[in-house]
Amino acid sequence: MSALPVSAALARFGLGARPGSLAAAGRDPRGLFEAEMAAPGAGLLADPALPDGTASLAALYAYERTVREAAKASPMTSGMASPAASADGAMAAPRGMAASEPAMEVPKGPQGSQGPAKDAAKEPPKEQPLPTRMHWAEVSARLAHLTTGEGTAGGFVERLVRFWTNHFAVSTLKGGPVRVLSGPFEREAIRPHVLGRFADMLRAVETHPAMLLFLDSTLSLGPDSPAGRNRRRGLNENLAREIMELHTLGVGHYAQADVTALSGLITGWTVSGADGKLAPPGAFFFNPNWHQPGPLTVLGRTYPEPGFQRGVDALDALARNPATADFVALKLARHFVADVPPPALVGRLARTFRDTGGDLRAVSLALLAAPEAWDPAARKIRSPWEFVVAALRLPGGFASDLRPNAFLANLTALGEPLWSPAGPNGFPDTLDHWASPEGMKTRLDIAAKLAARVQADPGGITETAFSQGALSDESRHALAFAESRQQAAAILLMSPEFQRR
Amino acid sequence: MTDLCEHAPTRRALLGTAGALFAWSLMPRMASAAGARDSRFVCIVLRGAMDGLSAVAPVGDPAYGPLRESIALNGETGAPSLDGFFALHPAMPNLARLYRGGQASVIHAVATGYRERSHFDGQDVLESGQPGPGRTQSGWLNRLAQALPAGERVRPSGGAGGADLLGVGVTPPLVVRGQAPVYGWAPPMIARANDETVRRVLDLYAARDPLLASRLREGLDTERLASTQGGAMKMQGNAGTPDGMRRIAEGAARLLATDDGPRLAALAFDGWDTHAQEGGATGRLAKLLGGLDDALSAFETGLGPRWRDTAILVVTEFGRTARVNGTVGTDHGTGTVAFLAGGRVKGGRVVADWPGLSAQALYEGRDLAPTTDLRGVMKGLFEEMFSVSDATLSRDVFPGTAGIRPLRGLLA
Numbered sequence: 042m043s044a045l046p047v048s049a050a051l052a053r054f055g056l057g058a059r060p061g062s063l064a065a066a067g068r069d070p071r072g073l074f075e076a077e078m079a080a081p082g083a084g085l086l087a088d089p090a091l092p093d094g095t096a097s098l099a100a101l102y103a104y105e106r107t108v109r110e111a112a113k114a115s116p117m118t119s120g121m122a123s124p125a126a127s128a129d130g131a132m133a134a135p136r137g138m139a140a141s142e143p144a145m146e147v148p149k150g151p152q153g154s155q156g157p158a159k160d161a162a163k164e165p166p167k168e169q170p171l172p173t174r175m176h177w178a179e180v181s182a183r184l185a186h187l188t189t190g191e192g193t194a195g196g197f198v199e200r201l202v203r204f205w206t207n208h209f210a211v212s213t214l215k216g217g218p219v220r221v222l223s224g225p226f227e228r229e230a231i232r233p234h235v236l237g238r239f240a241d242m243l244r245a246v247e248t249h250p251a252m253l254l255f256l257d258s259t260l261s262l263g264p265d266s267p268a269g270r271n272r273r274r275g276l277n278e279n280l281a282r283e284i285m286e287l288h289t290l291g292v293g294h295y296a297q298a299d300v301t302a303l304s305g306l307i308t309g310w311t312v313s314g315a316d317g318k319l320a321p322p323g324a325f326f327f328n329p330n331w332h333q334p335g336p337l338t339v340l341g342r343t344y345p346e347p348g349f350q351r352g353v354d355a356l357d358a359l360a361r362n363p364a365t366a367d368f369v370a371l372k373l374a375r376h377f378v379a380d381v382p383p384p385a386l387v388g389r390l391a392r393t394f395r396d397t398g399g400d401l402r403a404v405s406l407a408l409l410a411a412p413e414a415w416d417p418a419a420r421k422i423r424s425p426w427e428f429v430v431a432a433l434r435l436p437g438g439f440a441s442d443l444r445p446n447a448f449l450a451n452l453t454a455l456g457e458p459l460w461s462p463a464g465p466n467g468f469p470d471t472l473d474h475w476a477s478p479e480g481m482k483t484r485l486d487i488a489a490k491l492a493a494r495v496q497a498d499p500g501g502i503t504e505t506a507f508s509q510g511a512l513s514d515e516s517r518h519a520l521a522f523a524e525s526r527q528q529a530a531a532i533l534l535m536s537p538e539f540q541r542r
Numbered sequence: 543m544t545d546l547c548e549h550a551p552t553r554r555a556l557l558g559t560a561g562a563l564f565a566w567s568l569m570p571r572m573a574s575a576a577g578a579r580d581s582r583f584v585c586i587v588l589r590g591a592m593d594g595l596s597a598v599a600p601v602g603d604p605a606y607g608p609l610r611e612s613i614a615l616n617g618e619t620g621a622p623s624l625d626g627f628f629a630l631h632p633a634m635p636n637l638a639r640l641y642r643g644g645q646a647s648v649i650h651a652v653a654t655g656y657r658e659r660s661h662f663d664g665q666d667v668l669e670s671g672q673p674g675p676g677r678t679q680s681g682w683l684n685r686l687a688q689a690l691p692a693g694e695r696v697r698p699s700g701g702a703g704g705a706d707l708l709g710v711g712v713t714p715p716l717v718v719r720g721q722a723p724v725y726g727w728a729p730p731m732i733a734r735a736n737d738e739t740v741r742r743v744l745d746l747y748a749a750r751d752p753l754l755a756s757r758l759r760e761g762l763d764t765e766r767l768a769s770t771q772g773g774a775m776k777m778q779g780n781a782g783t784p785d786g787m788r789r790i791a792e793g794a795a796r797l798l799a800t801d802d803g804p805r806l807a808a809l810a811f812d813g814w815d816t817h818a819q820e821g822g823a824t825g826r827l828a829k830l831l832g833g834l835d836d837a838l839s840a841f842e843t844g845l846g847p848r849w850r851d852t853a854i855l856v857v858t859e860f861g862r863t864a865r866v867n868g869t870v871g872t873d874h875g876t877g878t879v880a881f882l883a884g885g886r887v888k889g890g891r892v893v894a895d896w897p898g899l900s901a902q903a904l905y906e907g908r909d910l911a912p913t914t915d916l917r918g919v920m921k922g923l924f925e926e927m928f929s930v931s932d933a934t935l936s937r938d939v940f941p942g943t944a945g946i947r948p949l950r951g952l953l954a
Contacts, residue, residue, distance in 0.1 A: 214812075214813070256817070257817040257818035257869055257871065260818060260868070260869040261868055261869060262868050264868070269868075273611065274868040274869065274870075275867060275868030276867065276868045277817055277818060277867050277868050277869040277871065277873070278867075278873050278874075279815075279817040279818075279873065282659070282660075282874070286660055286662075292658070292660045292662070292663055292675075297659065297906070300659075422754075456711075456728075463589065463812040463813070464589070464590065464661065464662075464812070464815070466661070466662050473679075473719075476753065476754060476757050477714065477726050477757065477761075478724075478725075478726035478757045478758070478759075478760035478761035478764065479711070479714070479726035479727060479728045479761050479764070480726075480757075480761070481754060481757045481758040481761050482726075482758060482761030482762055482764075482765055483728075483761075485735045485739075485740060485743060485758065486733065486734050486735050488735065489733075489734075489735035489736065489739055490733060513750055515746055515749045515750050516746060516750065519742055519743075519745070519746045523742070524738065528738070528739050528742070531735065531739050531743070532739070532742055532743055532746065535743045535746075536746065537746070537747065537750045537751040537754060540754065541751070
């Protein structure tokens with residue numbers, strides 16, 4: 042029915058082909074995606090070794106205390122333990138984190154010498170600080186899941202996870218707490234709901250410590266609340282604004298008064314500190330003492346009864362607002378299909394969203410069922426994350442370096458540092474953004490780097506990566522006449538058929 | 543002589559050496575005519591809405607201290623006074639030095655025409671130069687490059703890469719994007735693909751994918767130019783860290799300093815959205831301002847003899863609330879500051895029609911009221927720097943600004 046080659050469908054909707062993907066898809070990639078959606082536990086990342094968000098934040102508190110105490114005990118060496126900067130307040134040590142973040146660094150030695158063998162020859166690897174190790178463990182779990190995990194031969198569900206994580210973006214650039222929480226946030230607030238209800242995801246996101254900390258809401262206090270009357274603190278409207286602008290309605294569908302009222306409705310939504318006086322350290326809890334009293338009106342609806350529930354009710358109302366359906370439908374279609382997607386497709390997705398009460402499984406199925414989404418013209422380019430993940434799924438040596446810091450460094454160089462967008466709007470999602478001159482040049486450098494370890498014949502790799510008829514004659518020719526296997530591998534990664542989707 | 547009503551529809555009181563600006567603006571433009579100089583213009587966009595009331599604090603306004611509480615600046619916090627009324631943030635010693643030397647000025651209570659409070663729409667308006675968000679995919683700096691009068695090109699010939707414009711970052715900011723070709727450049731972070739592989743991929747794109755071919759070729763050209771200046775630059779740094787700002791400025795200055803390099807550049811620094819724990823003389827905002835200050839200094843050093851022909855304009859999408867918020871930070875506001883620095887600048891002045899910070903004077907009861915339109919500032923700059931007429935600027939570069947007078951006399 043569709044002229045879109047199977048391997049191109051795997052790039053557009055999934056993670057790209059890995060050994061076995063083309064066989065599993067047969068002639069029906071849509072069937073493979075739907076089967077993966079129907080599998081029990083679809084979307085979840087089961088790794089018993091990873092601590093939940095509360096435990097992660099508690100571990101960070103304990104680590105920071107140790108660092109502070111060590112600094113006090115031996116002031117001479119305190120300059121080296123830079124996370125001590127967090128001792129002075131809520132902004133926990135972004136500088137210290139950056140200093141201990143090898144993933145962000147240029148290779149130390151001569152260019153191209155970052156192989157583990159060489160590094161090891163220079164000096165034994167130093168143990169990374171605990172927050173870095175926690176972050177890397179989260180990244181490693183994703184790498185394993187994306188490359189060889191169960192239920193990711195097609196990878197549509199993982200692409201949905203990626204989409205929603207970017208829609209509800211938090212950023213590790215905020216500093217220590219958000220850095221250790223970014224992985225748990227994705228596992229706890231996004232993954233359980235990518236095939237569930239939007240309203241449930243919204244609630245999970247806005248009550249997650251990662252989001253509350255990222256958008257400065259943990260200290261927001263009702264000015265007329267019992268605590269507010271005693272202290273010189275008050276509202277912070279950052280989270281409330283982004284809930285409406287970025288998470289649900291989109292800009293233009295609310296007024297400043299709605300922002301102020303919604304920020305009042307979610308006062309008291311906060312995260313327990315290291316002392317754990319009111320809740321276990323690191324956990325979300327509702328502090329009624331901080332909650333703004335009195336009736337508050339958002340978008341014409343008044344919430345009279347103070348308490349946690351009215352914030353949840355306001356979120357539910359935002360999830361049901363027709364503007365939210367339109368906003369989500371446009372973003373989904375733009376991500377998967379085209380920067381300016383066909384209006385009929387957007388309309389159908391929005392209608393499905395509204396008719397099913399925001400059932401994201403139904404919306405995702407509607408996308409897969411839409412003929413417009415199977416247009417053979419590839420109007421998008423893979424994002425850096427999609428590109429690097431697709432390369433790591435190929436056989437023949439592309440995946441010989443699955444260290445989390447190498448993965449993170451590649452994404453940073455390509456302008457899409459993992460879980461680290463510059464702002465709460467996440468990364469842009471357009472062809473022009475990713476196919477920039479600097480972006481394309483960097484892709485070529487990364488492609489050469491990933492290809493440098495390839496030892497296999499390009500023929501076998503090509504058969505895994507591309508279905509019959511997917512590769513142009515020109516690309517086949519360039520691969521066949523490459524001067525080395527490594528060069529062939531780099532050209533394969535840079536071929537229009539691998540880059541476009 | 544503090545009136546500028548000759549030049550602006552609203553009364554523009556000029557704090558500082560007001561007379562000089564007035565006198566200058568009546569003189570015919572001669573020394574500044576394009577061709578006489580080899581001008582450089584740099585736009586630095588601060589994303590996230592910089593708090594203008596902390597960057598340049600109106601310490602002489604009686605309402606300022608009470609509004610700002612613990613984050614207020616004053617003489618005791620080491621903020622150097624600019625003119626007795628405004629004080630510069632103490633984290634910016636280089637800017638203070640340039641200001642004293644007549645090579646930097648401040649425009650206060652300034653804003654674009656955007657009056658909502660979304661970062662993303664605000665940046666869209668700031669960078670597109672359009673009256674509202676979502677109107678265009680091109681930025682005003684790109685359209686300025688296209689509007690330069692024939693014979694008064696910023697550069698006599700195409701030169702390497704054929705672009706007058708430099709856009710810094712893996713994705714250049716919107717302000718520089720558009721039909722005129724742009725060098726994209728970002729600090730390199732990884733080893734480069736070998737030349738033969740590069741050639742083959744380019745050949746393949748030439749045959750199969752014209753868009754990717756042109757983008758890749760541009761990226762490669764830019765890198766070639768950057769790496770021939772001062773050898774292999776091994777840089778790193780994120781545009782939202784102080785160290786990253788300096789490194790990015792060093793690289794951009796190196797490109798701008800070359801005789802056949804670009805003349806107009808745009809870069810963006812992130813992270814100015816200080817909703818919580820903003821800090822006063824020290825703290826979060828102070829670190830960012832320190833990074834910006836280092837970046838300005840890196841431009842001064844890196845541009846060498848070209849510094850005297852350079853004007854750098856530092857802008858942000860809007861300001862922040864006048865009153866400190868519940869989390870010792872500030873929320874999205876309206877009026878803010880813009881900085882001008884460089885050898886071309888007629889500095890040592892704070893240009894402002896100060897609206898005051900009393901409860902009645904605040905915009906919507908919460909923000910510094912904007913009294914100067916940023917587009918008027920830009921039009922004044924480009925008229926004098928590049929001899930582009932107000933009519934052209936109002937039509938092609940900043941559409942719909944025919945009613946906004948160019949603010950003249952900002953350049954020496």
